[in-house]
């Protein structure tokens with residue numbers, strides 16, 4: 157039988173430990189109390205994790221040796237192994253990270269004139285099955301722990317520390333359906349938003365869902381000041397069912413009712429993501445139909461010209477048609493922008509890099 161050396165045994169033991177990044181501040185306080193320690197130490201631990209961004213409990217020099225040992229015994233400070241890092245000519249950086257169990261996830265750093273934004277993954281794979289998306293190839297392997305989502309932001313921030321820059325916004329639009337991993341996603345939001353944590357302002361965080369309706373009601377009731385987006389991609393229910401099978405379970409009419417509830421409850425505007433797929437959903441009549449669907453709703457539409465996806469059968473909408481679509485919506489008084497493309501010269505579409513590099517995971 158093959159023997160493990162000491163380092164391998166240590167690594168195997170670490171894999172079983174909970175990520176300290178998964179714990180909200182009050183949970184660390186509870187853990188400290190239960191372990192005979194003073195709750196105020198939680199703020200010191202947060203400071204080490206999120207301000208100093210240390211990667212070892214041993215470095216937390218203002219904690220007693222006993223407490224550091226207890227932390228080391230029970231938790232790990234999750235580190236993500238960078239398998240591939242692709243940098244685009246526009247500054248976008250796409251990371252393929254490997255998790256402790258060998259699965260891989262994507263995280264993207266995007267440069268805007270208003271700051272640095274990180275797009276995070278919430279699941280290994282996805283079970284929603286949108287027909288245009290490489291992330292769903294191979295289905296869902298597992299949910300990410302909150303700490304594994306937090307670790308993506310921390311890891312990118314550590315890279316930015318070298319140039320004294322900061323992550324100023326976060327979008328939850330990477331691999332996975334965030335509302336399918338709701339509790340971990342919610343903890344993640346609270347941890348990165350906390351003023352003792354990474355201090356990403358609520359209005360600088362955006363979460364996007366394909367439309368899991370019960371969770372939209374639940375999220376509305378959380379009453380957070382987070383930006384909220386729906387991946388819509390269609391102007392009528394038949395078309396949406398073709399592009400996004402989730403529409404068979406959660407129909408467009410019911411989705412719009414949930415959207416109205418969210419807006420009434422929070423007073424916040426909602427964004428609709430609308431990918432333009434050549435010859436499928438990108439004509440002026442589609443834009444007219446979309447304007448009718450969104451009439452009277454406090455919203456903004458993000459048009460996303462979709463690039464050819466090798467694993468799928470969609471082609472790009474020509475420029476003149478993109479502008480005609482935008483103009484039609486504007487003429488109907490709908491707020492609309494065409495999303496700037498990031499990383500057009502790398503595998504920037506969600507799930508593409510993982511699908512290419514980790515074929516065994518995406519079959």
Ligand code: SF4
Nearest residue numbers: 282284286289292332
């Ligand atoms: S678009 Fe989002 S929800 Fe749809 S399959 Fe891809 S990752 Fe899942």
